Amino acid sequence: MAREKKPRRSNGRRSPLAAAALIGIGLLLTGGAYAGASAAMAATDTPTSASNSASTVEEGEKLFQANCATCHGLDLQGSEQGPSLFGVGELSVHFQVSTGRMPLQAQGPQAPQKPVQFTEEQINALAAYVQASAPGPTYPTDDIVDGEGDLSHGAELFRINCAMCHNVAGAGGALTEGKWAPGLQTVTPVNMYAAMVTGPQNMPVFNDLNLTPEDKRDVISYLMYLQKSESPGGFSLGSLGPVSEGLFIWVFGIGALVALTVWIAAKSN
Numbered sequence: 001m002a003r004e005k006k007p008r009r010s011n012g013r014r015s016p017l018a019a020a021a022l023i024g025i026g027l028l029l030t031g032g033a034y035a036g037a038s039a040a041m042a043a044t045d046t047p048t049s050a051s052n053s054a055s056t057v058e059e060g061e062k063l064f065q066a067n068c069a070t071c072h073g074l075d076l077q078g079s080e081q082g083p084s085l086f087g088v089g090e091l092s093v094h095f096q097v098s099t100g101r102m103p104l105q106a107q108g109p110q111a112p113q114k115p116v117q118f119t120e121e122q123i124n125a126l127a128a129y130v131q132a133s134a135p136g137p138t139y140p141t142d143d144i145v146d147g148e149g150d151l152s153h154g155a156e157l158f159r160i161n162c163a164m165c166h167n168v169a170g171a172g173g174a175l176t177e178g179k180w181a182p183g184l185q186t187v188t189p190v191n192m193y194a195a196m197v198t199g200p201q202n203m204p205v206f207n208d209l210n211l212t213p214e215d216k217r218d219v220i221s222y223l224m225y226l227q228k229s230e231s232p233g234g235f236s237l238g239s240l241g242p243v244s245e246g247l248f249i250w251v252f253g254i255g256a257l258v259a260l261t262v263w264i265a266a267k268s269n
Contacts, residue, residue: 053128056124056125056128056129057125057128057129057132059122059125059129060124060125060126060127060128060129060130061129063118063122063125063126063129064126064129064130067103067117068082068102068103068126071103071104072084072085075133076130076133076134081107082104085130085134086134087134087135087136088130088134088136088137088198089130089131089134089135089136089137089138089198090127090128090130090131090136090137090138090139091127091136091137091138091139091193091194091197091198092136092137092194092198092200093123093126093127093130093131094123094124094127094139094190094191094194095191095194095195095198095200096111096200097116097117097118097123097126097127098116098120098123098188098191099113099116099191100113100114100115100116100117101113101114101200103117108178109177109178109179110178110179110180110201110202111201113182136198137194137197137198139190140190140193140213140216143217144193144213144216144217144220145189145190145192145193145217145220146217147189147220147221147224147225148217148221149214149217149218149219149220149221149222150218150221151218151221151222151225153215153218154215154217154218154219154220154221154222154223155222157211157215157218157219157222158170158219158222158223161206161210161211161219162219165181165202165203166181166182166183166184167181167183169226170183170184170185170223170226171183171184171185172184175202179201179202181202181203184223184226184227185226185227186227187223189220189223189224192219192220192223193216193220196211196216196219197216
């Protein structure tokens with residue numbers, strides 16, 4: 001009788017080709033799942049810049065409600081203590097807050113400059129909130145504030161439009177009713193542009209029909225040149241013109257002559 005053959009047992013080893021096939025299938029499945037998830041996220045998520053902008057606006061709203069809403073209203077509508085902020089834009093907010101004029105400490109003829117109470121990030125957040133809620137003038141492009149404009153043309157425009165209040169040298173001066181034009185020696189280029197565009201306090205607004213963007217660039221370049229240049233005469237005496245210069249000559253020049261005359265007369269006697 002023939003012996004029945006038993007089925008041959010597997011020794012447990014797999015072919016190298018089978019292992020490679022399994023790895024390939026796993027990679028394909030993983031790659032497909034990742035591609036599908038990425039596509040879904042791209043379709044539903046907010047872009048990074050927009051997300052940052054939204055968080056900045058939210059932070060600005062909290063700062064506004066805590067520090068500004070008492071005077072300007074919860075919805076920027078204004079009140080008896082402060083004007084409406086509709087249409088002022090982020091540029092005006094940056095000018096007022098970055099120079100310390102706002103928040104205002106007390107009512108007066110004019111908001112004075114004082115130490116800044118917010119960080120640069122907080123100022124940008126406040127500006128972003130106002131811009132998102134009630135859009136208005138925005139920041140200048142880099143070429144407007146690069147200081148590479150026509151200096152001679154900027155000086156001419158400044159003398160025609162600005163020197164009667166700010167002084168030819170940008171030293172500032174007194175106005176009526178307890179107001180004054182501030183000195184421009186430390187004003188940043190962005191705030192120079194903001195002052196021309198938004199017309200803070202007593203300053204008129206210079207829109208693009210009054211001064212073109214190129215004109216504004218020339219004026220800013222001239223002021224930046226003044227800030228970096230020393231007085232050619234030595235002591236600037238506040239750059240206040242003939243009044244301070246005449247007073248200096250009268251006190252020190254005439255005083256020196258009188259002292260010299262007394263000394264000569266006393267010595268001859």
